[in-house]
Amino acid sequence: MEPERLKDVFNNAFNEINQVRKSSTPTLTPREVGTILTVSTDIANVSGLPGVGYEEIVKFPGDVFGIAFNVDEKEVGVILLGEYSHLHAGDEVERTGRVMDVSVGESLLGRVIDPLGRPLDGKGPVISGKRLPIERSSAPIMDRAPVTVPLQTGIKVIDALIPIGRGQRELILGDRQTGKTAIAIDTILNQRDYNVLCVYCAIGQRASAVARAVATLREKGAMDYTVVVVTEGNDPSGLTYIAPYAATSIAEYFMEAGRDVLIVYDDLTNHARAYRELSLLLRRPPGREAYPGDIFYIHSRLLERATHLLGELGGGSLTALPIIETEAQNISAYIPTNLISITDGQIYLSPSLFELGVLPAVDVGKSVSRVGGKAQLAVYREVAGALKLAYSQFEELEAFTRFGARLDENTRKIIEHGRRIRALLKQPEFSPVPVPEQIVILLALDAKLFDSVPLDRIIDAEHSLRAAVADIPAEVRERFNADAELSDRDREIILEIARKALERFRPESKPVTITKPEVKTEAKSMQETKENV
Numbered sequence: 001m002e003p004e005r006l007k008d009v010f011n012n013a014f015n016e017i018n019q020v021r022k023s024s025t026p027t028l029t030p031r032e033v034g035t036i037l038t039v040s041t042d043i044a045n046v047s048g049l050p051g052v053g054y055e056e057i058v059k060f061p062g063d064v065f066g067i068a069f070n071v072d073e074k075e076v077g078v079i080l081l082g083e084y085s086h087l088h089a090g091d092e093v094e095r096t097g098r099v100m101d102v103s104v105g106e107s108l109l110g111r112v113i114d115p116l117g118r119p120l121d122g123k124g125p126v127i128s129g130k131r132l133p134i135e136r137s138s139a140p141i142m143d144r145a146p147v148t149v150p151l152q153t154g155i156k157v158i159d160a161l162i163p164i165g166r167g168q169r170e171l172i173l174g175d176r177q178t179g180k181t182a183i184a185i186d187t188i189l190n191q192r193d194y195n196v197l198c199v200y201c202a203i204g205q206r207a208s209a210v211a212r213a214v215a216t217l218r219e220k221g222a223m224d225y226t227v228v229v230v231t232e233g234n235d236p237s238g239l240t241y242i243a244p245y246a247a248t249s250i251a252e253y254f255m256e257a258g259r260d261v262l263i264v265y266d267d268l269t270n271h272a273r274a275y276r277e278l279s280l281l282l283r284r285p286p287g288r289e290a291y292p293g294d295i296f297y298i299h300s301r302l303l304e305r306a307t308h309l310l311g312e313l314g315g316g317s318l319t320a321l322p323i324i325e326t327e328a329q330n331i332s333a334y335i336p337t338n339l340i341s342i343t344d345g346q347i348y349l350s351p352s353l354f355e356l357g358v359l360p361a362v363d364v365g366k367s368v369s370r371v372g373g374k375a376q377l378a379v380y381r382e383v384a385g386a387l388k389l390a391y392s393q394f395e396e397l398e399a400f401t402r403f404g405a406r407l408d409e410n411t412r413k414i415i416e417h418g419r420r421i422r423a424l425l426k427q428p429e430f431s432p433v434p435v436p437e438q439i440v441i442l443l444a445l446d447a448k449l450f451d452s453v454p455l456d457r458i459i460d461a462e463h464s465l466r467a468a469v470a471d472i473p474a475e476v477r478e479r480f481n482a483d484a485e486l487s488d489r490d491r492e493i494i495l496e497i498a499r500k501a502l503e504r505f506r507p508e509s510k511p512v513t514i515t516k517p518e519v520k521t522e523a524k525s526m527q528e529t530k531e532n533v
């Protein structure tokens with residue numbers, strides 16, 4: 001062989017050997033490791049991680065994870081996401097190079113998990129091939145469609161007077177124990193018939209309250225289409241802080257797959273408190289009510305993720321029902337006003353109505369839905385305006401009746417009508433009312449058919465009317481859900497059925513003979529008394 005050719009063969013062989021050697025050598029990946037400087041309540045200060053990014057996950061001994069939150073040149077403030085009593089100054093901390101993410105997917109339906117995706121229901125690990133970061137940017141404006149489809153809550157007062165649309169953000173606020181959770185749970189229960197998936201995010205709640213909510217959802221068959229994300233009061237503040245973001249990513253997965261989703265944040269007061277605690281521990285400067293300056297931003301970036309996507313993007317929607325607890329009915333405190341300005345309306349629950357037994361204790365005057373009216377079914381719109389006006393007139397006039405003022409006939413009628421509206425807007429927990437039944441009740445109320453029914457028989461009259469809905473011809477009932485307006489003929493048919501159903505609840509016109517004997521008896525007895533005296 002020629003020397004040139006020999007040289008080529010030799011070079012090729014040498015290169016091949018080099019390549020084989022390279023591929024069999026294990027590649028060395030650098031580990032960036034730092035040291036814990038201090039560990040205090042729910043946070044750790046770490047040094048020696050110069051490359052760490054904001055919100056990057058770092059790993060502590062014992063598989064405890066943390067989020068890098070205060071990234072300074074020499075020191076990193078880390079929010080701890082697990083039990084940290086075994087951590088000490090001097091322990092190693094390792095960068096992971098990734099941000100916090102959570103399992104998402106169909107397999108999460110029916111599960112109760114914590115914000116890290118760990119199961120809390122004893123049904124084994126959550127198996128899902130897909131993960132999404134918990135912090136995601138919200139859909140850009142050009143990807144958003146207007147809110148046009150109603151989200152039926154099954155709660156008469158809300159569906160009629162404060163309607164919610166799919167993709168809307170409606171705040172539920174009120175003092176403690178006024179029925180805030182009850183409204184959210186009832187709304188979830190009602191989604192069974194509407195094919196809306198639900199995510200219930202319990203944030204820093206008492207374990208007993210969470211257990212009660214989960215038991216109700218399970219008992220009523222709502223867990224089939226619901227994911228529950230839980231942090232309890234005694235969990236680290238870091239876990240409480242990330243809970244709503246993780247729950248939103250779980251919900252967004254379904255939305256991006258074209259589904260309609262409802263998410264409940266119960267409640268964001270606990271979330272704000274957890275964030276305040278972390279910020280103060282990280283020595284961020286406190287602002288109003290000791291909350292950090294970016295408290296508005298953390299809630300607005302969360303709630304901006306609720307939207308209705310365009311048809312080309314699947315047409316899915318994410319409706320958010322954040323809950324806020326007020327103190328002594330102060331809706332102008334810092335966090336409630338922030339949330340009121342971020343959301344598209346609010347449902348205010350009044351403790352005084354709760355005490356009076358008007359449940360759900362929705363104060364219609366202080367509640368509003370800014371976009372839901374456009375999404376409301378046409379049949380509701382026909383009666384809602386008149387009903388709201390009649391109800392607010394009644395509330396104003398009711399105050400006068402407390403002074404025992406003599407009322408003219410017209411005022412008396414307004415008050416009697418208003419009392420019946422209030423009585424019919426009452427509703428027990430866990431018993432959503434279907435749309436056709438709600439509409440028939442509202443039409444009958446609007447036509448003042450209930451005004452002749454005594455107040456103590458209103459509930460029976462309502463039951464009788466609801467049972468009579470079956471008599472309405474199917475084609476008329478179909479128009480209720482099809483967002484079609486009712487014709488005069490339809491209205492007449494419905495009112496005729498309602499009249500019949502309510503007939504037996506009218507008080508019998510009292511025959512004169514009934515009163516006369518009473519007078520006689522009284523007179524007689526007076527005479528007898530006189531005689532006896």
Ligand SMILES: Nc1ncnc2c1ncn2[C@@H]1O[C@H](COP(=O)(O)OP(=O)(O)OP(=O)(O)O)[C@@H](O)[C@H]1O
Nearest residue numbers: 175176177178179180181182183359360427428429
């Ligand atoms: N429509 C209703 N009918 C009957 N009872 C109701 C109704 N709504 C709420 N309740 C009752 O009122 C109580 C308080 O309700 P709920 O726990 O929902 O209030 P909350 O405002 O969420 O309370 P917390 O401040 O503890 O979160 C519960 O005992 C619940 O059963």
